[in-house]
Amino acid sequence: MPTHIFPEQQNLAYQWISQQNKAFNGTPAAFVALNGLSGLVEIRNYLSNVCGANSFDFAVLT
Structure with missing residues (x-):
């Protein structure tokens, strides 16, 4: 499962x-600032869909 939207180009x-x-x-960033945690x-759901993943493992962030 991809953990980056651009795995070869982190910049x-x-x-x-x-x-x-x-x-x-x-x-x-503005969307998060306006809408908070929701x-x-x-955005997490959007990225999961764009990356082709059905779910995202938050453990990779810890």
């Missing part, structure tokens, strides 16, 4: 959060 993954994204009507969960 793009770090930039992604601050780039305009139609799915969030702005940047993912916004972060929506």
Whole structure:
């Protein structure tokens, strides 16, 4: 299961959060700032769908 949206280019993954994204009507960072934890969960679900994963293992973040 992929743990990065750009596994070969981590700099793009770090930039992604601050780039305009139609799915969030702005940047993912602004979406989280506006919607809090529920916004972060929506982004998590979006990334799971985009990466082709059905779920995300939060253990990889610890």
